[in-house]
Each structure stands twice: as C-alpha cells, then as structure tokens.
Amino acid sequence: MNVPLFELKAQYPAVRNEVRAALERIFEAQQFVLGPEGEALEAEIARYCQTKFAIGCASGSDALLLALMSLEIGKGDEVITTPFTFFATGAAITRLGARPIFVDIDPKTFNLDVARVEAAISPRTKAIIAVHLYGQCVDMEPLLELAGQHNIPVIEDMAQAIGAEDRGRRAGSMGAIGCLSFYPSKNLGAAGDAGMLITNDEELARRLRMLHVHGEERRYYHAMVGINSRLDEIHAAVLRAKLPHLEDWTRARQQLVQQYQGRFNDAGLHEHLVMPGIRDDARHVFHLFVIRVKASIRDALRNHLTANGIGNGVYYPVPLHLLECFQYLGFKAGDFPLTETAAAETLALPAFPEMTAAQQDHVVSTVASFFQRN
C-alpha cells in the first residue's frame, strides 16, 4: 500500500465542479490580475482570519518580504526570529540588508521560545517574526506584551497556520501583519504559487497595497519602490472554491493526529516516539504531523517507511543559522542547540485530510514493526 505524505489528487473531487465553473468565468472575462475573484478572496480571508484588511500577493515568501518593506526595514536593522523555519523567513530579512537575530526554540512546540526573546532585543531591533510552525501559534500573549513594551512590531509567518488560534485569537490577527502562503501543499493551496498579507492596521494595509504593485499610488505614479507581486485571478478562484472546506479539512487533520496518538500508545510505542506538544490554549491546525525519535535511528526509520511505501519528511534538516548562504552572519554549530537537536530528531508522518483508515493502519503497523525489529 502507498501512503503519500500528502495527496492533492484526493482533494480535487470536492472542488472540481466549482473550480471548472470559476475557470470558465475567468477565461470568458479575460481578466487575470487584480480582478473580482481576488477582491472577493481578500474579503473572505480577512473574515476567516478575523482581520480588517487582506492584500493578495504572489507567494508566502513575497508576503514576508512585503511585510518587512512596509515597516521600512533595511540595512543596519535587526529582526528577531527562529532558526527552525523554512528558508523564506530568513531570506526576507537578509534580502533587505537587515540582520536576522535568531532565538532558540521551545523544544515541546518547536516554536520560538518567547522567554529568550528579551535578551535578543537591541536598539537596532525593528521587528520580530513569529513563525507558527507546523500549524501551532507561537505563545503570542507574552510575546506581544514584550514587543509592545519595546514598541517593536510582530509579523506572523502563518504560512503553515491558517485557522490556528492562540487563546481564541486567530493566527495573523494578533501581530502587526500576518503572512499567508497558498503554496499547493499548504492547508489552503492554490494551483501554483500565491500568498496574502493580513492586518488590522489601515496605514500598513495602504502601504502594502502600493508596495505589491511597484509602489504605485495610482497608475504610473510611484510613491515608493515596491515589487510586482499579485495574486492571479485563477488562484483566487481555486482558493475561493476550497475555503468553505477548510474547517472540515482542519478537523480531519486534528482527528488523524488524535488517532495516531492513541494508536501509538496502544502499540506500546510511547517510549520511542515523542508526540507533538500542544499548548492548552492553542488551536493546532496540523499542517504537518511531526514526531520526534532518537537522532541515531531517525534516518533508519525514514528508510523503513519509504521501503514500505510511506511518505515522510524532515522539516527542516538544516537550521537557518547553519545554511551555507548565511555563513557570512558568523553563526556556528552549537549556537542554537535545541534547534539543532530538533533538526536531527523530527520526522513528519502522513496526516492529510483525505487519508483513509487503512492508510493510517499501514503507517502505525509499519512504525511498530520498525521498533519490534530494532
């Protein structure tokens, strides 16, 4: 039996009719950029994420870049974030000439350890990027309190966390700006690259709306130098067809994780596998179901899963501070030990909404057979 890490084909039947009708609509109208689909999607995402404003853009990576640009971050500035994240979080900072100041993670949630942030603040700190990794929010209340005391804006990288909540507040609605990715494999995925920025701040919304069309205030009158980063009508239409299903899909992910936990326990695997740490006051949307195993066996377990047709992944094997392209920043192995351990011990298992009971059985029994042999 084959169990992919995630499977988009299984999702398509739920939206096929609507996607086809929407494509027909768009091709009849022949308006492909900045049209009614995008506008409607912005309103729908703003409502879903509980913010006043939403601005579509071309990717989650661009959303991060635009967010930092809207806060006028550049050379000589520092931005605090986690080294345990996707590359784009760090690249947005360095691309603008600013310096990432990394803070180690809370090993239970894999998110930025808020207790370590204060020591990283300097007079040059211009923003904090809170990455809601795997679908669970950073502990936002103490982070926002600290940031507020120092007057530092918090950007939420919520590429993996649409619909997640911290103490009942939606991801992206708590900080200054939320950055969404609609990359096809994300919980809400377009038919290619797409992203969005959300905010409750009218002035930031106005700046972002200019920045993503080359800084135009009105056609051909450029008030600032922005970039060209818009969300195409086709993507907006696909996303609009999917959005009404998102809550069901999220609940299916949560249920799969709960079942995994029970079944791994029943199989006596709890001493070998560390389940994801979920904060009491958080709504985890499980973009990824990530467990921990001993570093010494992680790759052997991966090979065993792959040999049995089970998709798996490591998010992310190299922490940002150890990437070749960031060596000029002067970090070295050992600087962020909890992150480095997580990079060596974590393993993502399949937990996509359409996964069948038989597929889950196969994953549980394959993991169990590995530990029976070893």
Ligand SMILES: *Cc1c(COP(=O)(O)O)cnc(C)c1O
């Ligand atoms: C996917 C992702 C991004 C980038 O989004 P793209 O749409 O692929 O550019 C940024 N940050 C995190 C944490 C992500 O998972």
